[in-house]
Amino acid sequence: MTQSDHPGPGGWIADRMHHIDASGIRRIFDLAAGLDQAVDLSIGQPHFSTPEPIRRALADAVENGHNGYSPSPGIPPLREALQQSIDSQHDHHDRRVMVTSGTSGGLVLALCCLVEPGDEVILFDPGFMMYQHLVTLAGGTAVTVDTYPSFSVDVDRVAAAITDRTKVIVYNSPGNPTGAMDAPATIDALARLAENNNIALISDEIYSRFCYDQPFHSPASTNPATLVIDGFSKSHSMTGWRLGFAHGPGEIIEQMIKLQQFTFVCAPHPVQWAGMAALDVDIAEHVDDYRRKRDRLVERLSGHFEIGGGAGAFYLFLAPPGGNGTEFVHRAIERGLLIVPGSVFSGSDSHIRVSFAVDDQTLEAGADLLIELAQQS
Ligand code: PMP
Numbered sequence: 001m002t003q004s005d006h007p008g009p010g011g012w013i014a015d016r017m018h019h020i021d022a023s024g025i026r027r028i029f030d031l032a033a034g035l036d037q038a039v040d041l042s043i044g045q046p047h048f049s050t051p052e053p054i055r056r057a058l059a060d061a062v063e064n065g066h067n068g069y070s071p072s073p074g075i076p077p078l079r080e081a082l083q084q085s086i087d088s089q090h091d092h093h094d095r096r097v098m099v100t101s102g103t104s105g106g107l108v109l110a111l112c113c114l115v116e117p118g119d120e121v122i123l124f125d126p127g128f129m130m131y132q133h134l135v136t137l138a139g140g141t142a143v144t145v146d147t148y149p150s151f152s153v154d155v156d157r158v159a160a161a162i163t164d165r166t167k168v169i170v171y172n173s174p175g176n177p178t179g180a181m182d183a184p185a186t187i188d189a190l191a192r193l194a195e196n197n198n199i200a201l202i203s204d205e206i207y208s209r210f211c212y213d214q215p216f217h218s219p220a221s222t223n224p225a226t227l228v229i230d231g232f233s234k235s236h237s238m239t240g241w242r243l244g245f246a247h248g249p250g251e252i253i254e255q256m257i258k259l260q261q262f263t264f265v266c267a268p269h270p271v272q273w274a275g276m277a278a279l280d281v282d283i284a285e286h287v288d289d290y291r292r293k294r295d296r297l298v299e300r301l302s303g304h305f306e307i308g309g310g311a312g313a314f315y316l317f318l319a320p321p322g323g324n325g326t327e328f329v330h331r332a333i334e335r336g337l338l339i340v341p342g343s344v345f346s347g348s349d350s351h352i353r354v355s356f357a358v359d360d361q362t363l364e365a366g367a368d369l370l371i372e373l374a375q376q377s
Helices: 015-019 023-033 052-063 076-089 102-114 129-137 155-161 184-196 250-261 269-278 284-301 325-334 360-375
Strands: 096-100 120-125 141-146 166-171 200-204 227-231 244-248 306-308 315-319 352-355
Touching (some): 015 129, 023 325, 076 096, 076 269, 096 102, 102 129, 102 244, 102 250, 141 155, 155 184, 166 184, 184 200, 284 360
Parallel strands (some): 200 227
Antiparallel strands (some): 227 244, 306 315
């Protein structure tokens, strides 16, 4: 659409905005808005409260006057603590950290610093939809590599998708929406593929604390140029507080800090002090609780759905009988159950995303409804 086709405010809108389609998830929210009492398995955030020492640290930071701008790369004590922890995981000579406005903020900076018009970015389908929209915003082209039906990455398929325009691969394991995790050997092969083809590898590690069957494994352990994007939203139930961090090669982090200065300015300053407190909070009991909920939901749903993912994060990716995700979600909403169709995250509409980050009563009520709906299919 051009300005001349459409006079007035509509015509002023940049063309790229018309390539960002958020209608899928909006339609579901609109349908859900009419429900009084819903059983909600659609939520992509932890259900536990932000741990008390973190809440207290935020209140103290505000009371103690940490309310102005912070340095753009983050407050020194948080940067130093994060750097120490990162250095203990990765023995890289060039790995520098910065504090960002959520993981999302880190992704915005990373993709805007790396992608230019004409560049291709390899994304996995299904995957977190923000990547695709940020690639569009940066003027790049998303090239998707399918991971159906196992939801684990097939490195040969990735190799086949590489062209001389491929600039970046965005990887996310454990991933949203499936909760699937790749085997360490697959992650290492992907990391080497990026390295051997001079492609930047971005690893979104926001769910790394939620691994139920195998330890977390980062591609950065094989490819030292990997740019890691991480954050406190999920691990410490701080989604509304907007605190993340990014680490990778110094030259890239330096550009991301420059862009942060002229966009987000800094991560919320008092929240960065709360982030210091978060580093000392053990979330193992919550991870154990989510493993138990995952096991319970798998036990209840097996035989009724084809179950995908669930090795990490807090999602199962289910193929409902009948094979149509959106149709199943419409029926679910009619029965007062909120879930998300796979089509929100994918070019295919064969699945639904179910979150188990809920209390046990909601989990059981949700499982009852899912089974009832599957039996009527
Ligand atoms: N990456 C993934 C894979 C996510 O699922 C989410 C949140 N849904 C984010 C990034 C964004 O997280 P944040 O709240 O830290 O911006």
